[in-house]
Amino acid sequence: MWACAVLARAALPDSLVIQLTETYTTAMKAFEAGRWTEAAAGLSKLVAKVTDPADQAKIGPVYYTVGAAHYNAKQYPQAAAAFQIFLTKFPDDPRARQARLAQARATYLAKQYEAAIPLFAAYEGVPAMRYQSLLVQAECFKALKKDTEQMAVLERLMLPDIGAAQQAEGALTLIELYFHKDQTDKALELLNKLHARIAVVDNVVALNLLTVKLGDELAEKKAYEQALRAYREVRTREQVLDFQTNRIAALEQRIQANQRYLRSGRLDAVQVASANQELEAAVEHARKLLAVQEKMPDHLPGVVLRMGRVYYDWGRKWEAISAFDSLLAEHPKTKECEPALYAMLVCYADLNRVARTQAMCERYLKEFPKGPNAAGVGYLLGAVSLEAGEPKRAATFFGRILDEQPQSPLREQLILGLGNSYAMMGQHVESRREYRRYLRDFPKGQFLEDALYREALATVFLGEYEAALKSLNAYVQKYPQGAYAADAGYRLMVCKYAGSLYGEVVADAQQWHKKFPNHQIAGEIFAVTADAHAAENKHAEAAAAYQQAFKRASTDEVLNYALFEAGKQLQKLGDWPAVAKMFEDFVRDNPNHASVVAAMYWISRAKQREGKPEEAKALIITQLKRDLNEPKREAVEQLLQQLAQLCAKRPRPPALPAADTNAVAAAAATNAPAAAATNAVAVAPPLPPPYDPFPELKQQLEPLADLANATGRARLLYAEAELCKLRRQNADVQDIYDRLAKDFTPEQLSPVLLALVGDHLLEKGDRVKAAKFFEDLREDYPKSNYLDFAFNGLGEIALAGGQARKALELFTTAADDLAALKIKDATLGKARALLELGKYPEAKKLFAQVASTREWRGESTAAAVFYLGELEAKQGRYPEAIAHYQRVFVAYQKFLPWAARAYVRGADCFDKLGKRAEAIGHLREMLRNAKLKDFPETEQARKLLDTWGAAS
Amino acid sequence: MRSLALLLTLTLAAHAQSLVFKDGKVLAVGKDLRRQGDMLFTLVELSGAAPGQPARTGEVGYAVAQIARLELPPPALLKTAPELLAQGKAAEALAQLDPALANQVTFRDLPGSWWAETALLKLRALNQLGREAEVEPLAQQISTCAVHPDQPRAAQAQVALALLRKGQTARALPIAVIVLKESKEPATRAVASVVKGGCLMEKKDWEGALLAYLKVPVFFPQDKLLLAQALLGAGRAQFELSDLEAAKGTLNELKKVCAGSPEAEQVEAELQKIQRREKALAEPK
Structure with missing residues (x-):
């Protein structure tokens, strides 16, 4: 009740003192009861009645309490004003510091931001108040929409380094500001710092969300590298939960530690209670956050999906695939899987990985048959196959998707694609059927012209020329300026040619050239014109037209045809x-x-x-x-x-004069005496030397x-x-x-010579050197027509070196993938490799193929039959083996090396069957063949006969 | 994604290390802490024999079974050694790690021990130095003393790496696959990705190798040594897949971000291979 005492000593009339004391008492009771407005009103009334400055100087606390009451009543403008009065009147009052702080807070809460700023700025130098001072200043600038000043304040908050929760809080705001000011490097740098000091971040989820948002905006601005850096900072759900759990545990441990210090007497009860109260509040807050975080779904799949998309937009398709692949493998049942799988197959399509695209499309359709992209994927499955030149697969896919997606919005494209696939395979009955289906199902379709024309074309290819004429004319009538009008004109001529209407063909061609001057299929038109002339044996006209055709041809097919036909026509003319x-x-x-x-x-x-x-x-x-x-x-x-x-x-030789030649001929015919002949040939030149x-x-x-x-x-x-x-x-x-x-050196040789020299060295047995030539051919000339020499040669070397598996790979490439000049040798090589690997049925099939292919008749046939014998012998089927060996030296005896080997192997098989006499018979027959005398097998045969005591 | 740093935010006693007992009691200990069999001994301050007598110190023993965990400050080399390893200075790192491991070895099986973490760094150093034969036995020890569930997986990843370096891809690959399946730690997964990539390259599964290698630059680009290995492998895989432009891009990135690494020194040879292939595919003049 000091105020009463003060009032009592004031120079006031007694009645006023009593009144004021009552007012004060009532107001203070209201203050203690939390009736702030009443308290403020009462105390204000009291203050207004004390007019004497000397008396006023004594009631400083009352002025302070007025401010506090207004503050507690959330009457901030009044509170700010009251504290201002207090500070003006009582600048040295012990409560002046609290009053300044309260005034600053009230001013801020009263939204008097301009005024609040300097008030809080005054506290920047006070360590305990520094963070709050800066945070509030920043809020004020934010409210005043002064970004630059706000940023400057927050940057001061970050100094010297981030180590407190308030700084982390400010950092989140500063990051957003940097970003909006396009200072993305600063934003990212601060974000990284924050992530490195995660322990001070109160709400990691908020940090994560900001990080993702930053990443999204960077991606939008095509700052791909920075966007990815941002996304990589995002913590996983497990990390967030772990972090929060560990934080709670750490806080609880601190509480326990404080209690231990209390028991040890190192700290007093007040200190411990105060500290632990704060810690317990922090634990409570952290638990609430944890509860929220536990309910949140895992955000990582979304982040990974974003990363994949950024890589895709950046043009780094493989990295995009890697990201999507991760998502699918590690988060298989999330909602992000569908877009990830779709994006992945688009990447593969962009990379022209046909097989992979097909596989991904299949996977998509299996996992998401009703997915939002199912229709597009279904079409893509066929389209990519068609583009890759796999019409059979394309037809299968298109057909299947038409069945599986009857309501597909891409049905028109599917049917047309199916028709085109059949057309590419030359299956024109089927292709026409699909085009007609299109025309029936989509009479006003967007691809109507295509379907109509292709249907007519299929009819041409089927040789149904009369029907084709009708269809083509119908097309031309409907689309006189259509995309296929020129081609239709050409096909009409083809039909007329087939009907032997040669005159019409020629006339139509002339009209066509007028209608479509400089068209790209002019070569075809000239060619069919030439064909018409040729059919009528008009060789000169045909030759001229063919020459025009090859000069105007836009495809090699037409050029080659016309060129060589022109040659034939000119030859016919002599x-x-x-x-x-x-x-x-x-x-x-x-x-x-x-x-x-x-x-x-x-x-x-x-x-x-x-x-x-x-x-x-x-x-x-x-x-x-x-x-x-x-x-x-x-x-x-x-x-x-x-x-x-x-x-x-x-x-x-140069031609002789006519008379001389007659004389020589006459002399020769009648066996005239030498003199006559001599006279006749006196002027003929002497016989030329070799x-x-x-x-x-x-x-x-x-x-x-x-x-x-x-x-x-x-x-x-x-x-x-x-x-x-x-x-x-x-x-x-x-x-x-x-x-x-x-x-x-191999580097100096052309691919043809690399191939031929490589084979030469191989034949000589210099496998090491041959390998170098073949390897250079393989590495440096992958498009060469002689490439299969390399694979075949290296296959031989591998086989000779005991590497049958490697040899098989090489021969398979040569025989099956390249299938060029060395196809015969490579097929035989492949069979031999299979034999070495014990794959007898496959080997037998190939040996039989080589032996029976007419075009390959020759030494390879002898070899193939010999190896068929080896194959049987390896399986212990000696009679069958003998049959093959005998066939070699009977039917292919001119291939001496094989004959020699066959004799010896045949004898060996007989011996294994216990038929020594037959074995000896074979070897003796061999020795009687003089052509085989220099072969190593002959010496081998002699030694065997010696061993068997049957040397002749 | 960011690694989860082990939380060291406890602001506890002024003392650096403590024993925490299962009954909740905590005892501050000094560097004198030693182990003998199943007992831990430490010097404690005792009051004078009689009032007024000076305080004494005596060694007191505690059964290991009573200990919930050790609370030890992390050794400084847990920061310095990784930096040395990142610079390729494995020998120097090892010189720090070996004595620390020797000091910690008696406590390695106790919760709170830093032995396993230190030993993991040694595994990395051994791999860098090409001492693959020593990796597996040490990894085995780590598995029995691990204090964090990822430590055995990290050790297995290093074993897989050692096997890959020895050419034993048939053994390395399944280990890498399991590690990738079970570990969530970025650093561990990065090693396993590199191993998987290397194994698949051996099997000529170029695309599988490429996707494995690319996990490192996509998700874990921080480890420059692994990044260099991954980018080199990825460039080679892209070459085998005939994506020459992508291969060039990857190799040039390797030169840029990992300059000075042994892998960067191989880039020129790889680029020449690409050049040769481009020349081979070019149309004749």
Whole structure:
């Protein structure tokens, strides 16, 4: 009751003192009872009545209490004003510090933000108040929409480093501000710091959500790397729960520790109670947060899905797939699986991984048959197959999806796709059926024109020309300017050609050219025109039209057809100069075309017919000059072969004068005396010496020798080898290949020579060196026509080295995937590898295939039959083995190495059957064959006979 | 995702280490703590023999069975050793780790011991130094002394890595797969991903290898040593899959983010392989 005492001492009338005392007492009772407004009103009234400054100076606490009452009553403006008055009147009062703080708070709560800022700023230097001061200032600036100032304050809050919960709270706000100001690097840096100091973050879930939001916004702005960094900071649900559980445990341990200190007397009860009260509040808060967090679903799948999408947008499809793959494997039953699987298959489609895309589509349709993307995936399954050139699979998929998704919004595309798949396979009955289905089911469909035209086209391909004419005309009538109008015109001509209406074909073509000048299928039109002329034996017109056709052709198919048909027509006219010129022009205009080699052949023939082989050679040399040093131009070796063939032919002697020739002929016919003959031939040139083509070849190649690099020089040697082959100088051929192997590195050789030299070395038994040539061929020329030499050769080397499994892989690639020049050898190699691996049924099948393929008749047949014997022998079926061996040395005796081996193996099998006499008989028969005398098996046979005491 | 750091936020006694008994009592202990069989001994302060007499110290023993856990401050090398390992200085790291392990070995089976965590670092060092033969036995010991459920898995991941380095992919792969299935720790999963990638490369499962390797840059790019291995493997797998552009991109990224690593030194050779392949696939001039 000091106030009463003060009032009593005040210079006030007694009655007023009594009144004021009563007012004060009533107001204070109200204050103690929590009736703040009443207390504030009463105390304000009291204060208003004390007018004497000296008396006022004595009732400082009353002024303070007025402010407190207003504050507690949430009358903040009044509280702020009251505290202001208090501070003005009583700046040195012991409660001045609390009053300043209360004034600041009241000002803030009264939303007087401008005023609140400096009030709180004054507390920045007070360690215990620093965080609160800065946080409230930041809130004030936020309310005043002063971002820059808000950020500056929050940045001060972060100094020197984040170590308190209030700083973490401020950091969350600052991060959002940075982001909105496009200061994403700062946002991320602060986020990382916060995550590194997770212990001070009160609400990890809020941090996680902010992190995801930041990541999303970065992704939207295409700051992919930063978005991913943000997403990686997100904690998993387990981590959040663990964190929160551990935090609660740590707080509880602190409470217990404090109680232990209390018992030990190190701290007093007040300190402990106060600290533990705060800790218990923190535990309670943490438990509430934990309860909330436990109910929340796992957010990680959503984050991983986002990461996958960011990688996809960034163009890093493999990384996207890796992310989606993780999601599907680790969170298999979440709602994110469907979009992840869909996104994954889109990635595979983008990467052109056809098999994978198909597999993913299948998986999607199995796991999400009614998923939001099921229709699109169903269509994609067929479309990707069609695009990859797998029409059979495409047809299967389209058909299946049409059955499984009868309501698909992509039904039109599915039916059309199915029709197109059949068309690609040449199954035109089926394709037409699908196009007609489309026309029936979708009479106003968006692809109506396509379906109509393709239906007509199918009819053409089925050879139903009359019906096709009708369909095509119907199309042209409906779509005179349609996308297929030009093609329809062409197909109509084809139908008329089939009906032998050649005149109409020619006339229609003329009209067509006027209607579609410079069209890309002009080549086809000229070709069918030429066909019509040719059918009427109008060779000149046909030749001219074919020449137009190949010049205007937009596909190789038309070009090749027209070019060589033109040649035939000119030949029919006997116009060899025209043949030569036409092909020369072609070669000049298309020097890199695949048909150049064939064209050169025709030029050579034409020039020879004209008696001008030198011109043919000159043309080949011109072509070779361009490409001699380019290893990938495989036509070079073929042209060199042609040149060798031309050089191999003795040049025709110059023609004799007519009389002389008659005299010589007459003399020869009548066996006239030598004198008459001699007179008759006196002017004839002497018989030419034997022709040596090698100097001719050398002379022809001389201009090339000057410009040849190592690749070129090797090729020139090859030309010489080819000439030796033509001259059956096999030893010289071997020498040249030895030189090629010795004097040139694999890097210097063209793929053709790598193949041939590799085979040469293999035959000689130099497997190590051969392997290098084959490996270079495989690595450096994956598109070569001779690539299968590499796989076949390496297969042989592997098999010889006891690596049957590796050999099988290599032979399979050569025989099945490449299936080119070495298909026969590779098939035999594959069979041998299977034999080595004990896979007898598969091996037998392949050996039988080799043995029975007519086109492969020769040594490989002997080998295949021999191995069939080996196969039986390995399984202990000796009679069957003997039968095969006997077939070798009876039916294929000209293949001496195999015959030799077959004799010995046959004898061995007889011996195993206990039929020594038959075995001896075989070996003696073998020894009687003089052609086999130098084979190692013959020596083996002698030794066996010695051992058996049957030496002859 | 961020690693869960072990919580060390206890602001307890001024003393650095304590024994916490099963009955809740806590006893501060000093560096004199020692073990003998099933007993732990420590020096404690006793009052004078009589009033006025000076305080004495005496060694008191406690049965290990009474101990709930040790509360020991984490050794500084748990920070320094990983930094050394990240710099490729495995030998230096090992020089710190071996004595620490020797000091801690008698307490390794007690909850709160740092032995297992320290031993895991040693496993990493051994793998880096190519001392694969020593990895499995140590991993076995860790499994019996683990204080955190992921420690045995982390040890197994290192075993798998050692097996991969020895070429024993048939043994390494199933271990890596199990670790990936069971572990949630990013660092452990990163090692297992690299192992899985390496094993699948051996089996020529290029795509499987690629997806395994890419888990590291996608989810765990922090560990630069593992990142380098993963990016090199991924680049090679992309080459085998004929995605040459992607392979170049991956290898160039390796050069950029892991410059100076042994893997970065191999990048040029790999890029030359790609160049050779591009030349092989190019159309003739």
